[in-house]
Amino acid sequence: MRFALSREQLDFSRSIGALLAEADTPGVIRAWGSGKHETGLALWQRLADLGVTALAVPERHGGLGADAVDLVVALDALGYHAVPGPVTESVATVPALLGECGEIDQAASWLPALASGASIATLAASPEAPYALDADIADIRLCVSEGVLYEFDRPSDAPLSSVDVSRRLFAVDSLQRDEVAAVMLAIHRTLPVATLATAAQLLGAGRRLLEESVDYAKQRFQYGKAIGQYQAIKHMLADIATQLELARPLLFGAAVAIDAASPHASRDVSAARVATADAAYQAARAALQVHGAIGYTAEHDIGLWLTRVRALTSAWGTQATHRSRVLGELASSAGRAS
Amino acid sequence: MTNIVVLVKQVPDTYSERKLTETDHTLDRESADAVLDEINERAVEEALKIKEAGEGEVTVLCVGPDRATDAIRKALSMGADKAVHVSDEALHGSDLVATSRVIAAAIGKLDSVDLVIAGNEASDGRGGAVPAVVAELLGLPQLTHAHHLAVEGSTVKVDRETADEGITHLEANLPALVSVTEKINEPRYPSFKGIMAAKKKPVETYTVADLGIDAGEVGLTNAWSAVQSASPKPPRQAGERVEDDGEGGTKIAEYLVGQKLV
Numbered sequence: 001m002r003f004a005l006s007r008e009q010l011d012f013s014r015s016i017g018a019l020l021a022e023a024d025t026p027g028v029i030r031a032w033g034s035g036k037h038e039t040g041l042a043l044w045q046r047l048a049d050l051g052v053t054a055l056a057v058p059e060r061h062g063g064l065g066a067d068a069v070d071l072v073v074a075l076d077a078l079g080y081h082a083v084p085g086p087v088t089e090s091v092a093t094v095p096a097l098l099g100e101c102g103e104i105d106q107a108a109s110w111l112p113a114l115a116s117g118a119s120i121a122t123l124a125a126s127p128e129a130p131y132a133l134d135a136d137i138a139d140i141r142l143c144v145s146e147g148v149l150y151e152f153d154r155p156s157d158a159p160l161s162s163v164d165v166s167r168r169l170f171a172v173d174s175l176q177r178d179e180v181a182a183v184m185l186a187i188h189r190t191l192p193v194a195t196l197a198t199a200a201q202l203l204g205a206g207r208r209l210l211e212e213s214v215d216y217a218k219q220r221f222q223y224g225k226a227i228g229q230y231q232a233i234k235h236m237l238a239d240i241a242t243q244l245e246l247a248r249p250l251l252f253g254a255a256v257a258i259d260a261a262s263p264h265a266s267r268d269v270s271a272a273r274v275a276t277a278d279a280a281y282q283a284a285r286a287a288l289q290v291h292g293a294i295g296y297t298a299e300h301d302i303g304l305w306l307t308r309v310r311a312l313t314s315a316w317g318t319q320a321t322h323r324s325r326v327l328g329e330l331a332s333s334a335g336r337a338s
Numbered sequence: 339m340t341n342i343v344v345l346v347k348q349v350p351d352t353y354s355e356r357k358l359t360e361t362d363h364t365l366d367r368e369s370a371d372a373v374l375d376e377i378n379e380r381a382v383e384e385a386l387k388i389k390e391a392g393e394g395e396v397t398v399l400c401v402g403p404d405r406a407t408d409a410i411r412k413a414l415s416m417g418a419d420k421a422v423h424v425s426d427e428a429l430h431g432s433d434l435v436a437t438s439r440v441i442a443a444a445i446g447k448l449d450s451v452d453l454v455i456a457g458n459e460a461s462d463g464r465g466g467a468v469p470a471v472v473a474e475l476l477g478l479p480q481l482t483h484a485h486h487l488a489v490e491g492s493t494v495k496v497d498r499e500t501a502d503e504g505i506t507h508l509e510a511n512l513p514a515l516v517s518v519t520e521k522i523n524e525p526r527y528p529s530f531k532g533i534m535a536a537k538k539k540p541v542e543t544y545t546v547a548d549l550g551i552d553a554g555e556v557g558l559t560n561a562w563s564a565v566q567s568a569s570p571k572p573p574r575q576a577g578e579r580v581e582d583d584g585e586g587g588t589k590i591a592e593y594l595v596g597q598k599l600v
Binding site: 070 | 412415527537
């Protein structure tokens with residue numbers, strides 16, 4: 001069995017990377033955070049043209065019906081460039097949820113619109129995701145409560161504040177809503193996809209933080225040498241590189257488990273999420289150390305990744321949630337074995 | 339139905355260090371990342387636009403070593419329909435005349451070619467003569483340095499832009515050859531669908547013998563010019579440093595006047 005990514009997956013990753021590298025994502029992120037969505041929506045459309053938004057949509061609904069590994073390849077690239085917007089929800093989770101629901105009337109109009117980039121979806125599902133991201137611009141606004149899927153009205157209030165200013169979160173409880181379908185089982189099956197999507201973006205963001213830090217450590221001179229020549233910096237960055245590199249196979253292994261409908265998929269995904277979030281968070285802390293004072297400034301782009309990692313670390317379940325999920329599944333399988 | 343052939347070349351990435359091999363002073367292709375030359379991406383984009391506006395088929399033609407399949411795959415994943423790859427050890431070190439003859443012979447193998455599109459020059463050799471030589475060998479009108487291209491019925495119209503002559507408007511009957519500049523368009527990025535579809539597209543491979551060319555007419559030993567020696571570019575001289583002791587502005591102004599820049 002071949003575990004490396006296929007030539008096509010590598011080509012796709014390069015294609016997304018090339019588009020985003022020229023898209024000034026820091027500028028797009030800042031505008032998005034201040035409620036100016038034009039450049040961000042244009043970027044979403046360009047990503048849709050590459051097929052990113054169609055990956056998780058079944059072919060019969062105008063999508064690509066790609067597998068979870070393809071999705072991870074794409075979302076890792078989006079995380080690397082910190083693309084703003086409801087990426088986890090619109091690109092991965094809502095298509096997966098609608099796919100799990102079987103035939104509900106709205107799916108036939110929502111899914112092709114998501115695939116083409118004509119629509120953007122958001123989803124809140126307590127307790128993992130209590131607030132709806134970007135509910136002011138999403139035109140498919142969904143929430144799951146007590147196993148029932150609702151479509152809710154566009155919020156008119158200002159967003160709640162998030163540690164990541166580009167994450168515009170909205171409380172949904174007080175909004176008018178209409179029932180769509182009962183999704184008790186479907187949401188249970190969909191949570192691993194949301195977790196996987198978050199983990200993939202965390203790995204990408206972590207890789208970016210490491211690369212930026214390595215570059216900066218070569219440029220910044222102190223006491224006559226590049227700071228990267230000092231062991232304190234060198235070893236710190238080498239540790240981060242190791243941690244990210246060890247998280248990567250867990251992430252792709254979890255994607256393979258989802259594709260194979262493995263009974264351990266949920267456990268594997270949560271384990272990968274814990275590892276990628278730990279690695280990305282350590283990368284963020286190291287990046288702030290390496291950059292020193294300039295890393296704290298709002299003007300420097302590194303801060304956009306620092307706050308994104310912090311926010312994603314508790315999106316779709318905190319580290320504690322995922323650790324207890326891993327523990328719970330290990331304990332129950334040990335119980336079955338004895 | 340417009341049959342378009344796009345000439346593409348795999349070149350060392352301009353971001354990586356490019357050098358010549360020490361043994362025979364040919365391009366060291368192994369030491370640098372190889373990519374589809376950016377100007378060729380624009381040539382492919384232009385061909386795809388013509389195809390999408392009407393009907394047509396886009397064939398990419400590449401002369402290069404085996405690893406050039408990566409560059410061909412990129413062109414196919416952008417949306418070209420099929421490819422021709424001329425790969426032969428004997429071609430190593432060929433000059434642009436020999437290369438052009440091979441390209442012309444490979445184009446001759448294709449049925450009814452209406453339009454050949456090339457980049458105006460490759461970012462490695464930068465001779466910029468291959469498109470003109472190919473046109474001459476095939477007896478096609480050559481419309482080079484195009485920054486705008488339009489196919490109308492059986493004619494092709496081109497705005498030719500060069501630094502020396504400004505803009506000239508050219509028109510020719512098809513079949514014709516056009517070379518494009520980097521101003522012509524912004525190439526698309528390959529989509530997931532395009533990348534997957536490229537796997538199944540036909541790539542025909544030829545040797546020089548298949549094209550009816552004698553191996554004794556190509557290659558380094560038969561090139562009309564030879565590189566005798568090569569040395570790396572000397573490091574840039576340190577600039578003049580002006581310490582600002584209150585007179586900095588004046589000194590900069592004097593420097594600029596001295597250089598006849600203001």
